[in-house]
Amino acid sequence: MNKVLITGETEDEIWRKISDDLGQNEPLDYQVYIESQGRQISLNIDIDLGGGFEGGYAVTSFSSLLHKNDDFRFAIHREDFIDEIGKFFGMQDVLIGYPEFDNKMIIKTNDEARVKFIFSDPGSRQVFQSLENFSFGVAHHHVADSEFKEPFLELIIEDGITEVAALRQIYNAFTEVLTKMDPLG
Numbered sequence: 001m002n003k004v005l006i007t008g009e010t011e012d013e014i015w016r017k018i019s020d021d022l023g024q025n026e027p028l029d030y031q032v033y034i035e036s037q038g039r040q041i042s043l044n045i046d047i048d049l050g051g052g053f054e055g056g057y058a059v060t061s062f063s064s065l066l067h068k069n070d071d072f073r074f075a076i077h078r079e080d081f082i083d084e085i086g087k088f089f090g091m092q093d094v095l096i097g098y099p100e101f102d103n104k105m106i107i108k109t110n111d112e113a114r115v116k117f118i119f120s121d122p123g124s125r126q127v128f129q130s131l132e133n134f135s136f137g138v139a140h141h142h143v144a145d146s147e148f149k150e151p152f153l154e155l156i157i158e159d160g161i162t163e164v165a166a167l168r169q170i171y172n173a174f175t176e177v178l179t180k181m182d183p184l185g
Helices: 011-024 081-088 112-118 122-130 164-181
Strands: 004-006 029-036 039-048 057-065 074-078 105-109 134-142 149-157
Touching: 004 011, 011 029, 011 164, 039 164, 057 164, 074 112, 105 112, 112 164, 122 164, 149 164
Parallel strands: 004 029
Antiparallel strands: 029 039, 039 057, 057 149, 074 105, 074 134, 134 149
């Protein structure tokens, strides 16, 4: 399936188009680029129901190329049982000063001050706290016509999210982080 480009004069118009598009298309394999404020953000929803002896899977992801190519790295995910054991044995993660967030998340970075700034918005923190199985951070991928890997901001959620209001809320938190990390202009 080729990715469709979704644009609009306003964010409301963009999300009306996505809502209409999701209503008309099979949400089991949905792929679009959202163009807004000079950025292209990829939205992918991939749901495989499985069958027979196969188990299914579901993934929703947002990603965007970072224009600022520096050495900044971060990765965040919800703390799980393995992480609790790791902490007991001395595994380190960054605390950013918001106990409700710090207690639920594992954060790795090479720039603690920058991560604190990026996650300073309480609304964005709340969205990420509400997600269960996810990974969020800087990833590097090859892009067309380049021999080098380029940095992307990437959020991968192990859930097939098709509710437009939930997708928009996650998109807004994603773009809040993206804008703080990689301001355009």
